[in-house]
Amino acid sequence: MGTVVALSNLLEARQVWRGRALPPAEGGQPTGWPLLDAALPTLGWPEASLTEILLPADGIGELRLVLPTLARLTQGQRPVVLIAPPYAPCAMGWRQQGVNLQRVEIVDADEKHVLWAAEQCLRSGSCAAVLAWPQQADDRSLRRLQVAADTGRALAFVFRDSRYLANASPAALRLELTAQPQPSIWVRKCRGGNVPLHPIPFEQHAANRPLSVRSYLHPCEEPLPPLLAGEGWGGVRHLPETFPQELTPSQPPPASRGRGLFAALGGEEG
Secondary structure, eight states: OHHHHHHHHHHHTTOSOOOOOOOOOOOEEOOSOHHHHHHSTTSSEETTOEEEEEESSTTSSHHHHHHHHHHHHTTSSSOEEEESOSSOOOHHHHHHTTOOGGGEEEEOOOGGGHHHHHHHHHHHTOOSEEEEOOSOOOHHHHHHHHHHHHHHTOEEEEEEEGGGGGSOOOOSEEEEEEOSSSOEEEEEEETTSOOOSSOEEOOSTTSSSOOOGGGTSOTTOOSSOTTTSOBOGGGOTTSOSSOOGGGSOSSOOOOBOEEEHHHHTTOOOO
């Protein structure tokens, strides 16, 4: 009893620092998945930040996870850029999910330049979101993407193998997708709040139909169409003509041709 009274006296005398509540996390952009939004401290994707999505294999729902966001972003003026996607996106499937294909650009960069290209797109300030599929990425390169996303005020998504989960990451948000025993989303890191203890069921309430690896594929299920697999950075729209010297590699990349998805698959750019 005496201890309680003594502590009460110290608190009343303001001789004990009681700390302050954590400031509310910066607002985010809705993911299109209400259960995921409710679990995140930003109530959505962290604004102007890097999100790392880890998965055991292609085609377990990673496209279904981001397509509601891409559908929303492509209704604006800034494009969405895909850097080295593992398959050619299926234009029909993306259009059915509400994506404006005239606002989707693809850069077919080789592995050595995937992160370089993603950084330039993010830093340019002309992209609403940049999605990249690097085979390897260290802490330093991911940190550069985080800084570039903040500089360009864009969403950055990096898709990586779940074996990298054990590695530290500067990403503001890390999600792991699992398929067994049921499709789930694990929040492994979230800036500004505690990580949920339980997975989030990955239900299909935000999409018209499930999207697997087939949602990447060209309707003919052929390899990347020639217009998407060509050479030459000159075809990439919305990028600045020059980049800051300190960000330019000594040997420029074999400028992979970037083409609008809509135009590359036979449409006319608007």
